[in-house]
Amino acid sequence: xxxxxxxxxxxxxxxxxxxxxxxxxxxxxxxxxxxxxxxxxxxxxxxxxxxxxxxxxxxxxxxxxxxxxxxxxxxxxxxxxxxxxxxxxxxxxxxxxxxxxxxxxxxxxxxxxxxxxxxxxxxxxxxxxxxxxxxxxxxxxxxxxxxxxxxxxxxxxxxxxxxxxxxxxxxxxxxxxxxxxxxxxxxxxxxxxxxxxxxxxxxxxxxxxxxxxxxxxxxxxxxxxxxxxxxxxxxxxxxxxxxxxxxxxxxxxxxxxxxxxxxxxxxxxxxxxxxxxxxxxxxxxxxxxxxxxxxxxxxxxxxxxxxxxxxxxxxxxxxxxxxxxxxxxxxxxxxxxxxxxxxxxxxxxxxxxxxxxxxxxxxxxxxxxxxxxxxxxxxxxxxxxxxxxxxxxxxxxxxxxxxxxxxxxxxxxxxxxxxxxxxxxxxxxxxxxxx
Numbered sequence: 001x002x003x004x005x006x007x008x009x010x011x012x013x014x015x016x017x018x019x020x021x022x023x024x025x026x027x028x029x030x031x032x033x034x035x036x037x038x039x040x041x042x043x044x045x046x047x048x049x050x051x052x053x054x055x056x057x058x059x060x061x062x063x064x065x066x067x068x069x070x071x072x073x074x075x076x077x078x079x080x081x082x083x084x085x086x087x088x089x090x091x092x093x094x095x096x097x098x099x100x101x102x103x104x105x106x107x108x109x110x111x112x113x114x115x116x117x118x119x120x121x122x123x124x125x126x127x128x129x130x131x132x133x134x135x136x137x138x139x140x141x142x143x144x145x146x147x148x149x150x151x152x153x154x155x156x157x158x159x160x161x162x163x164x165x166x167x168x169x170x171x172x173x174x175x176x177x178x179x180x181x182x183x184x185x186x187x188x189x190x191x192x193x194x195x196x197x198x199x200x201x202x203x204x205x206x207x208x209x210x211x212x213x214x215x216x217x218x219x220x221x222x223x224x225x226x227x228x229x230x231x232x233x234x235x236x237x238x239x240x241x242x243x244x245x246x247x248x249x250x251x252x253x254x255x256x257x258x259x260x261x262x263x264x265x266x267x268x269x270x271x272x273x274x275x276x277x278x279x280x281x282x283x284x285x286x287x288x289x290x291x292x293x294x295x296x297x298x299x300x301x302x303x304x305x306x307x308x309x310x311x312x313x314x315x316x317x318x319x320x321x322x323x324x325x326x327x328x329x330x331x332x333x334x335x336x337x338x339x340x341x342x343x344x345x346x347x348x349x350x351x352x353x354x355x356x357x358x359x360x361x362x363x364x365x366x367x368x369x370x371x372x373x374x375x376x377x378x379x380x381x382x383x384x385x386x387x388x389x390x391x392x393x394x395x396x397x398x399x400x401x402x403x404x405x406x407x408x409x410x411x412x413x414x415x416x417x418x419x420x421x422x423x424x425x426x427x428x429x430x431x432x433x434x435x
Contacts, residue, residue, distance in 0.1 A: 004165060008157040016150055023142050030138065034131050035111070039104040042113035045077050046124040049091070050117050053081060076126050083120040095125055167197045171204050178208075232263045239263075288434055289329060291320035291354045291363045298333035299352055305338065310346035311368075313337070320354040320361035322431040324411040329429075332407040333363055335400040336427045340367035343425065361433045366426040377417045404429065 081090035086098040096107040102116045109132075112125040170188050177186060187208060188201045243256040299315050306313050333352075340350045348368035355362050372380065380401050404427070405415040413431035420426050 004158060004161045007161045007165075008154060011157050011161075012150055012154045015153055016146070019146055019149065023146065027135070027139060027142065031135055034135070035128075038111050038126065038128065038131060039113055042077065042104070042111065042124040042126060043115070045079060046113055046115040046122045049079050049081065049122050049124070050115050053090075053117060053119060053122065078125050080123045080125075081120065082123065086121075089120065094123055096123075099123065164197065167201050171200070174204075229267065232267045235263045236260050285325045286323045287326065289322055289324050289326050291322055291329070291361050291429075291431070292317040294326065294329045294333050295352050295354055295363055297330050298337055301330070301334055302337045302341070306341055306350070309341055309344075311341050311344050312349045314349050314351050316351070316353040318354055318356070320356045320363065321434040322361040322411075323434045324431060328407050328410070329363075332404040332429055333365070335404050336363075336365040336429065339400045340365050340369075340425075340427070343367045343369035345369070356433055359433055361431050363429045364426060366420060367424050369424055371419045371423050372417070372425050374419060377419070380417065401427070 078095055079091040080088055080094040082098055083089050086100065088094065088098075096110050096112055098121070099105065099107070099112060099114055100121065102114050104111065104113045106112070106128075107125075109127050109129055110125045111128045112123060114124075115122045167188065174186055174188050187205045190198065190201045190205065192198065239256050239259050243253060248256070295315060295317060299313050303313070337350065337352065344350055344367045350368065351364075351366040353364050355364070401415070401417070408415045408429055408431070411431055413429065416428045416430060418426045418428065
C-alpha cells in the first residue's frame with residue numbers, strides 16, 4: 001500500500017472516530033435537551049393545576065366536570081389530582097397510576113412529573129413517543145450520513161495527499177535518474193510557499209548544487225593530478241631509458257640517479273600535498289584555539305624558508321579566539337605564509353596579523369608581490385592553479401590556496417583573497433569567533 005493511501009486511511013480513521021464521538025455527545029446532548037423541555041412543560045401544567053387547587057375554586061357542576069374530564073382525556077398531557085391516600089379526586093384518570101414521588105420519572109412510554117401539594121399530589125404525564133421518533137430519525141440520519149461523509153473525505157483526502165506529496169515523488173524520481181546517470185545536473189521544481197515541502201525542495205536543490213560543484217572539482221582535481229604527475233614520471237622514464245641505451249661511467253650513472261632522486265622528491269612532496277588536500281575536506285575537530293598561536297607557530301616553522309629567500313616576516317598578533325583543529329589551522333597558515341614568501345621579492349616584508357570583530361576571528365597574510373588581477377582571484381582557489389608571476393620557477397604545485405580553502409570550509413569558515421591598493425595580495429582566513 002502506498003504512503004498516500006496509508007496517510008489518507010489514517011486521516012479517515014481518525015475522522016471517523018472523531019465524528020462518532022462527536023455524534024454520540026451531540027445525540028446525548030440533544031436527547032437531554034428535549035427531555036428537559038418536556039419535563040419543563042409538564043412542570044408548568046402541574047404547577048398551574050396546583051395554583052387552581054390552592055385557590056379552592058369549588059367543585060364545578062356535574063355536567064361541566066364531566067366535560068372537563070372528557071377534555072382532559074383528549075389532551076396529550078394528562079393531569080390527575082390525588083389526595084394524601086393516593087385516591088384520584090380530580091381530572092384523570094391517570095395513565096400510569098399513583099406515584100408518590102415528586103419530580104420527573106419515566107414509566108414505560110410516559111413521561112411523568114409529580115408535584116406535592118398540602119392536600120395530596122398533582123400528576124402531569126405525556127407520551128414521549130413523538131420525541132423518541134424524532135431522536136430515532138436523527139440517529140438514522142447520522143448513521144447514514146457518516147459513511148457518505150467518510151467516503152467524500154476519503155476522496156478529498158487522497159487528492160490533497162497526492163498534491164502534497166507530489167514534490168516528494170519528484171525528489172524520488174530525480175534521485176533515481178541521478179543514480180542511473182551519475183550526473184546531478186537536474187533540479188527539483190521548487191514548491192511554492194514556505195512550508196516543509198518547499199524547504200525540502202530548496203534543500204535538495206542546494207545539496208545538488210554543492211554535489212555538482214564538488215564532482216566538478218573532483219574531476220578537475222583528477223585531471224590536474226594526472227597532468228602534474230605525468231611530467232615527473234616522464235622525466236624519470238626518459239632518464240632511465242637514456243641510461244640504459246649505452247654503457248655509462250659511474251659518474252654518469254650517479255648524475256642520472258641524482259636526477260631521478262630529485263624528481264622523486266618532487267613527486268613525494270606533490271603526493272603529500274594531494275593527501276593533505278584530500279584530508280582537509282573532512283569535518284574538523286572542534287577545540288578552542290587562538291589564531292595568534294596558530295600564526296606564531298606557522299611563522300616559526302617557515303622561518304628557514306623566509307630567510308633562504310631573503311624576505312622578512314612582520315608578525316602583529318592579538319588574541320583571536322576560534323574553534324577548530326590546531327594542526328590543520330597551522331597547516332593552512334603555513335601555506336599562506338609560504339605562498340606569500342614565494343611571490344614577494346627579496347628584501348621585502350610579508351605581513352602576518354590577527355584580528356577579531358563581534359562575530360569573526362581572522363588571520364591575515366599579505367605579500368609584497370605585484371598583486372593579482374581581481375578576475376584571476378577565483379581561479380587561484382582551484383587545485384594546480386598558479387599565479388601569473390610564479391612562472392616555471394618550480395616553487396610549488398599550485399595546491400596551497402586550494403588546501404587553505406578546504407581547511408577553512410571544514411571549519412565552517414572561508415578564505416578571502418583581496419588585492420591591496422598599494423600592491424600585493426592579502427589572504428584572509430576567517431572563522432567564527434569563539435565567545
